[in-house]
Amino acid sequence: MAQATRRRGRRARAVLAVVAAVAFGVAGCDAGGGQEPGAAASRTPSPRPTPLWDTRPGSVAAVGDSITRGFDACAVLTDCPEVSWATGDSEEVDSLAVRLLGRAGAAGRSWNYAETGARMEDLPEQIARAVRRRPELVAVMAGANDACRESVSAMTPVAEFRADFEAALRTLREALPKAQVYVASVPDLKRLWSQGRTNALGKQIWKLGICPSMLGDADAMDTAAVERRAAVQQRVEDYNEVLREVCAEDRRCRTDDGAVYAYRFGTAQLSRWDWFHPSVEGQAELAEIAYRTVTAPGP
DSSP states (O other), X not given: OHHHHHHHHHHHHXXXXXXXXXXXXXXXXXXXXXXXXXXXXXXXXXXXXXXSSOSSOSOEEXXXXXXXXXTTXXXXXXXXXXXXXXXXXXXXXXXXXXXXXXXXXXXXXXXXXXXXTOOGGGHHHHHHHHGGGOOSEEEEEOOHHHHSSSSGGGSOOHHHHHHHHHHHHHHHHHHOTTOEEEEOOOOOHXXXXXHHTTXXXXXXXXXXXXXXXXXXXXXXXXXXXXXXXXXXXXXXXXXXXXXXXXXXXXXTEEEOTTHHHHOOOOGGXXXXXXXXXXXXXXXXXXXXXXXXXXXXXXX
């Protein structure tokens, strides 16, 4: 009897030990981040957040000034939108729209609302027209005419330039909150002067009124002329800083980070008529800069 009792006691203690071990194992697994059998199989991966920037937008609208209209690229004092860096269909340029959408896609899903002579104050109205097409990308190049005025004193003040650009983006956002914006920097007008002044024909065209604040008295090197050109260059740099700052406040806006301003246009990239506006080759370079910026990986 005593021996049987001892055997039953040993069995009871063994059972208790097994129960305790199981209990401890479960508790330890939970403490270490374990999970019930089958839990791993039932877990689904968290969906990746949709990126804010789409490197392949499905449609493009362009706004801005004469550069985006291809002015003086094909004929003297004439728009030539077919070679526009933004929306043209020229095979020599391979525009931003063609690179993004293909030639057939660009023909039906890209639009050019730029106007020769336009300044930043004209941008809100251009965008108001563009949003009726509901573009997924709006390409902007504006500001050169704000610096290219009759005189230095007539240049658009920086504060006004900023207010006009902000108004343009508000117009876009009110209509198309998710549209993307590519903003090209204002070219280095002083470099364009330094290249074009080597051509006698170009200087004659300049006298018709092309950017007098920079190109007037093209060969003058006196103190007043030097200071005038420096003031125009500084204003362009101020405009580009505004473009960067305002664009940075919009999560779906990208600038070229000064790439157009820094591009060293040579005579081959300038119009053979006015030696100031981009030639067909120059338009192709602008298209490459824009495409590189739009398709760069990002958030």
